Amino acid sequence: MSDTKMTMTQKILAHAAGLEKAAPGQLIMAKLDLVMGNDITSPVAMNAFEKAGCKSVFDKDKIALIMDHFVPNKDIKAAQQAKQCREFAARFDITNFYDVGKMGIEHALIPEAGLCAPGECIIGADSHTCTYGAVGAFSTGVGSTDMCYGMTTGKLWFKVPSALKIELKGRLPKWSAAKDIILHLIGMIGVDGALYRSLEFCGDGVAALSMEDRLCICNMAIEAGAKNGIFPVDDICRKYIAERTDRKYTEFSADEDAAYDKHIIIELDKIKPTVSFPHLPSNTKTFDEIGDIKIDQCVIGSCTNGRIEDMRAAAEILSGRQVADGVRCIVIPATQKVYLQMINEGITQALVNAGCVVSTPTCGPCLGGYMGILAENERCVSTTNRNFVGRMGHTKSEVYLASPYVAAASAVTGRLSCPQDII
């Protein structure tokens, strides 16, 4: 029967709810494998926890509290919030509490630490929690009250989403990156093009994408309004998981004739370096449409592009070159492991020699927190995920979203540039 066919997301949600099937629009109560929060969203959940008179958490091993947005503490109020999280973690003996010295940007750290695996059902009080769909999990961003409910009961309600099927074909040309694929897709369908739906990626092009690539792509599913992004589980994924956890997991795959709201084919060979102009991620242009745009700052990092492959990409461009006069180039590895790996591979030295500043992990400038706030009329090319009005500072500043290659090339020239311009 055609109505029993399910997408990958629907199968995971049905399994998590203990149901045979789950159809679009159905409201379900699903068991959670991980509940995550950060130093900004967790305090709100903890206040709700106290107010509701909750006395215990559902499973101290299945909660992750990651200090990443405003740490090392940017000001007194931020320090108070991190302190509240620290005390909560101690009180309930939370296994996966990541403080300064161990922390990384949550969506880089959780996959790296093996805290997400195929088939799992995960919520996080951060919109980019959709990142872990890269490992074949259902993973979605929620608010703090949902986090509190999940932390207390180990369950949460969901409306089962329909899906868009995104078929990737071929492989990316040199100097085009996973970031260009997702920016291209968001440019095509718009910032609400996948509203309330899943983005399910498939096709022969998947095999040519690394786990870092898939994490970058799923990370920005939310920028198309999606509930989640998800990749099929293949040998690349299995190897990545095996290197990080021995936890048992279940693989799910979409039925071949599952129903999708739309089927979009993306030819990876045709993907060009892409930039999202202010002030929407969907406002994309390729370099044949981009004129002379002078920049003041580059940010290379974030949960979207702060992984080791991104740092290598930046170094590939910046090694032996210099950041242009008048440009600040801020590089932020997403985790301690990436930070150390950069040192070991000589990347940090190359970037510092090029005139970059290399920070410890933080979300920092991505959301206009600290570590690179923009003044009036300043422009930044950034590997982050949002370019809304005021996102990185002054309401009259501008953020241009791009890949690490484009950000690094732009740092060298001082204007929006693609790698081909300087290599």
Next chain:
Amino acid sequence: MKADGKAIKYGNNVDTDVIIPARYLNTSDPQELAAHCMEDIDKDFHQKMHTGDLIVAQANFGCGSSREHAPMAIKATGVSCVIAKTFARIFYRNAINIGLPIIECAEAADGIEDGDRVTVDFDTGVITNVTKNETYQGQPFPEFLINIINSSGLLNTL
């Protein structure tokens, strides 16, 4: 339950960064957040806004970050209801979870103009534009969500 007030109108894709900029996320105090609500999209919001007024917007209201501070800030300003063509899904959940009344209605989003007096009947989903003498039928909530709303938020269902 009813809302009754003046409409303050916005466009498409009102994101959580303009509803409450991240530079203020070093607190979760509703009154502190309310003081900065909408300041990056509308500097005059607090002058225009009187307790009970409504925000009326186009598609994808609340897109971007998952910060619950966004509906918290709006609620604490005294806004009685947000009407939009569509809401970004995390904002939609958050608003219901903390008891900020929201309603999806494309006709109302198009028909209501800035400054119109609007009432909303949450039991029936009927939105009335008193100024223009028009009514629009909002999208009713499923029963599951009505239970959360009637409990004044998700945590009261625990």
